[in-house]
Amino acid sequence: MNFDLSEDHIMMRDFGREFAAKRLFDIAEEMDAKEYMPDEVIEEAKELGFFGLLAPEEYGGEGIDTLSYALIIEELSKACAGFAIMISVHNSLVMKAIEYFGTDEQKKEYLPKLASGEIIGAYSLSEPGSGTDAGSLKCQAIAEGDHYVFNGTKSWVTSAQRAGIIIVFALTDPEKGPKGISAIIVPAGTEGMSLGAPEKKMGLKCSDTREVSFIDAKVPKANLIGEENHGFKVALSLLDNGRIGVAAQALGIAESAFREAFNYSKERKQFGRPISEFQAIQFKLADMATQIDAAKLLVYRAAVLNDAEGLHSREISMAKLFATEMSNYVVDEAVQIHGGYGYVKEYPVERYFRDARVTEIYEGTSEAQRIVISRNLLKG
Amino acid sequence: MDFDIKYKDFRKEIRDYVEEKIAPHAAEVDREQFYSREIHQAVNDKGWWGSTVPKEYGGLGLSTVEYAIIVEEISRVCGSTGLTFAAHNSLGTFPIYAFGTEEQRKKYLPDGAKGSLIAFGLTEPEAGSDAGGTKSRAEKSNGSYILNGTKCWITSAETCDYAILTARTSDEGGVKGISSFILEKGMEGFSVGKKENKCGCRGSNTAYMHFDDLKVPESQRLGEEGMGFKQFMITLDGGRISIGAMALGLAQAALELALEYSESHIENGKPINRNQGIQFKLADMGTQVEAARLLIYKTAWMKDNKIPYTKYSAMCKLYASEVANFCTATAIQILGLDGISEDYPASRYFRDMKLCEIGEGTSEIQRIVIARELLKDLQK
Numbered sequence: 001m002n003f004d005l006s007e008d009h010i011m012m013r014d015f016g017r018e019f020a021a022k023r024l025f026d027i028a029e030e031m032d033a034k035e036y037m038p039d040e041v042i043e044e045a046k047e048l049g050f051f052g053l054l055a056p057e058e059y060g061g062e063g064i065d066t067l068s069y070a071l072i073i074e075e076l077s078k079a080c081a082g083f084a085i086m087i088s089v090h091n092s093l094v095m096k097a098i099e100y101f102g103t104d105e106q107k108k109e110y111l112p113k114l115a116s117g118e119i120i121g122a123y124s125l126s127e128p129g130s131g132t133d134a135g136s137l138k139c140q141a142i143a144e145g146d147h148y149v150f151n152g153t154k155s156w157v158t159s160a161q162r163a164g165i166i167i168v169f170a171l172t173d174p175e176k177g178p179k180g181i182s183a184i185i186v187p188a189g190t191e192g193m194s195l196g197a198p199e200k201k202m203g204l205k206c207s208d209t210r211e212v213s214f215i216d217a218k219v220p221k222a223n224l225i226g227e228e229n230h231g232f233k234v235a236l237s238l239l240d241n242g243r244i245g246v247a248a249q250a251l252g253i254a255e256s257a258f259r260e261a262f263n264y265s266k267e268r269k270q271f272g273r274p275i276s277e278f279q280a281i282q283f284k285l286a287d288m289a290t291q292i293d294a295a296k297l298l299v300y301r302a303a304v305l306n307d308a309e310g311l312h313s314r315e316i317s318m319a320k321l322f323a324t325e326m327s328n329y330v331v332d333e334a335v336q337i338h339g340g341y342g343y344v345k346e347y348p349v350e351r352y353f354r355d356a357r358v359t360e361i362y363e364g365t366s367e368a369q370r371i372v373i374s375r376n377l378l379k380g
Numbered sequence: 381m382d383f384d385i386k387y388k389d390f391r392k393e394i395r396d397y398v399e400e401k402i403a404p405h406a407a408e409v410d411r412e413q414f415y416s417r418e419i420h421q422a423v424n425d426k427g428w429w430g431s432t433v434p435k436e437y438g439g440l441g442l443s444t445v446e447y448a449i450i451v452e453e454i455s456r457v458c459g460s461t462g463l464t465f466a467a468h469n470s471l472g473t474f475p476i477y478a479f480g481t482e483e484q485r486k487k488y489l490p491d492g493a494k495g496s497l498i499a500f501g502l503t504e505p506e507a508g509s510d511a512g513g514t515k516s517r518a519e520k521s522n523g524s525y526i527l528n529g530t531k532c533w534i535t536s537a538e539t540c541d542y543a544i545l546t547a548r549t550s551d552e553g554g555v556k557g558i559s560s561f562i563l564e565k566g567m568e569g570f571s572v573g574k575k576e577n578k579c580g581c582r583g584s585n586t587a588y589m590h591f592d593d594l595k596v597p598e599s600q601r602l603g604e605e606g607m608g609f610k611q612f613m614i615t616l617d618g619g620r621i622s623i624g625a626m627a628l629g630l631a632q633a634a635l636e637l638a639l640e641y642s643e644s645h646i647e648n649g650k651p652i653n654r655n656q657g658i659q660f661k662l663a664d665m666g667t668q669v670e671a672a673r674l675l676i677y678k679t680a681w682m683k684d685n686k687i688p689y690t691k692y693s694a695m696c697k698l699y700a701s702e703v704a705n706f707c708t709a710t711a712i713q714i715l716g717l718d719g720i721s722e723d724y725p726a727s728r729y730f731r732d733m734k735l736c737e738i739g740e741g742t743s744e745i746q747r748i749v750i751a752r753e754l755l756k757d758l759q760k
Contacts, residue, residue: 001382001387001677002381002382003678004381004383051759161551198419222669262754263758264757266755276755277749282747282751282752282755285750285751285754286746286747286748286749286751286754287747289695290675290695290698290750291699293678293695294674294699295671296669297671298667298670300383301383301674315670321663322667322671370659370660371663373662373663373666374659377660377666378642378643
């Protein structure tokens with residue numbers, strides 16, 4: 001048993017840490033306030049390889065392992081969780097979907113472009129009426145000659161506006177319900193596809209999120225990923241990848257919130273002394289730090305097991321559930337320690353508080369994680 | 381970093397053994413409140429009383445990780461034995477090895493490794509969390525010490541052959557006036573007082589110890605004069621890992637019981653674990669048990685690798701004992717009225733657990749230690 005990060009992993013962590021420090025920390029507040037992501041930051045991230053983290057080297061990617069990936073997402077999230085989720089969706093959902101299930105032609109065509117960041121990927125499973133019950137979607141992609149014809153509405157699509165391709169899950173056989181779903185690559189600019197207005201979110205405000213609607217939008221059949229009507233399997237097998245990213249994101253947010261609260265408690269004086277000298281504050285800090293370390297171990301273990309053996313849904317769901325609930329607890333206490341100052345935008349904990357909330361919801365709600373975990377436990 | 385479970389076989393062997401030799405007595409020692417010689421012998425047959433004693437002194441020389449696994453597995457079947465076992469190893473043999481002279485090591489460790497129990501006397505009626513408030517005295521006179529005082533809450537007070545205890549050798553210097561001594565049963569002036577009638581861990585005896593003009597030669601002093609406080613701070617750092625492991629064993633037992641019961645108990649025509657209300661309890665228990673386990677192993681690994689671990693030992697003890705509280709209480713809830721019946725072990729787990737949140741430093745003390753270490757890190 002060894003709990004040390006290897007030199008390679010430390011290098012990966014520092015790679016993320018350095019970019020976050022140089023390019024994200026100082027502008028994260030402005031990105032949040034203005035709800036945008038500066039092009040030059042994205043361009044630099046492309047050059048450094050952040051869009052190709054999980055793509056195999058043969059397609060121009062970095063081909064890093066899951067632990068390295070988690071470490072990088074954690075570091076990016078310490079500075080800007082909205083930036084991190086763009087990188088996470090692009091890497092762990094879009095590129096992995098094509099790598100695992102795509103045809104050779106699709107891999108050759110899309111992976112190098114995705115890995116270099118020439119095109120950014122989006123991923124679209126949810127619909128207005130289909131969230132946790134992912135098998136209940138209504139958007140259709142009916143075969144007609146060489147094409148699928150899309151009709152319907154998808155929601156909560158991260159990076160929809162910048163995306164060069166969106167992997168859309170739609171019904172190719174509406175009669176069959178969950179067994180009639182397929183995953184299909186929809187290129188940006190497809191006629192009949194339109195983007196909604198950006199969602200007005202409470203957090204991750206610099207990350208673009210929109211509805212995507214289709215009216216008789218035609219996409220070549222060659223864009224089908226995997227087998228027709230087997231899309232639900234594609235979605236399920238990608239869940240674990242996405243969840244590690246979100247768990248690492250929640251961890252990073254919590255670590256920053258803790259750091260801020262910790263430093264603030266040393267500076268803020270009440271009753272003639274720093275508030276860190278009061279036990280009530282010390283105990284908050286002790287609980288926050290303990291929970292962060294426990295979450296970190298769960299997240300890293302999930303990543304390591306995923307690399308070593310794969311198929312560790314239980315451990316991954318545990319990491320996602322625990323890290324995201326921990327994160328919400330920690331950001332809440334961080335605001336509390338700041339008092340009124342935690343409630344205003346002069347201090348970053350206000351943003352961390354808003355950013356952490358969604359981690360308990362997307363990539364499977366905490367309730368969905370508990371279903372996965374208890375099902376696995378009962379299986380024995 | 382790896383989370384390689386090369387301890388799978390190691391654990392399995394221990395589990396099979398304790399289930400055969402210790403588990404059958406657990407309910408009885410709890411109900412009748414006695415120290416079982418059969419259990420004692422079963423532990424001795426494996427050489428476990430000397431788990432962490434180096435081989436040159438007749439022990440097994442196991443790593444802290446391996447030792448933690450033994451504590452966990454014993455506690456999973458019998459909290460009482462877990463407590464006796466943890467106290468003997470972490471608080472008895474450890475300080476003699478760590479602070480004793482070569483003569484003291486040779487005299488006591490081989491005996492201790494063969495099952496002569498060594499108790500640890502720190503707490504006094506007016507010195508609990510404030511261990512520096514020790515009032516017992518050791519007056520120097522003609523190359524000997526004369527000890528007077530009372531110690532309470534001494535694990536294995538009745539069944540031990542030896543005891544390490546702290547006493548004040550000087551009124552000067554606050555905690556630096558405290559020294560420790562090795563005593564032997566049968567020394568004149570050394571007596572065991574009232575036995576506590578405890579809520580849990582009833583198969584482990586806890587009693588007062590009295591010293592009335594007890595004369596010991598200087599050679600019985602452990603380490604230098606005035607080092608007693610520092611010694612037991614170091615000793616407790618290690619002891620907390622074992623109390624964490626004990627809590628973990630109880631939490632694991634509660635989880636397994638809840639899983640089995642919820643599968644076999646039928647309400648409304650189906651096993652109760654088909655209800656989400658039960659499933660979510662199980663998911664939370666499983667997740668927290670894993671997080672606690674990782675904190676404990678990490679701390680044990682740090683100790684084995686000589687990495688400072690004071691903060692971590694407080695974290696793993698705090699966290700694991702609170703997880704054990706949650707898991708044992710929730711197991712009772714899942715079992716309903718069967719949970720509070722002696723027909724099932726749930727209530728025993730719950731009663732045994734409570735010691736873990738109090739002994740070797742209350743949860744409040746752990747939080748003070750963690751906060752202090754965190755704030756120290758900030759100074760660096």
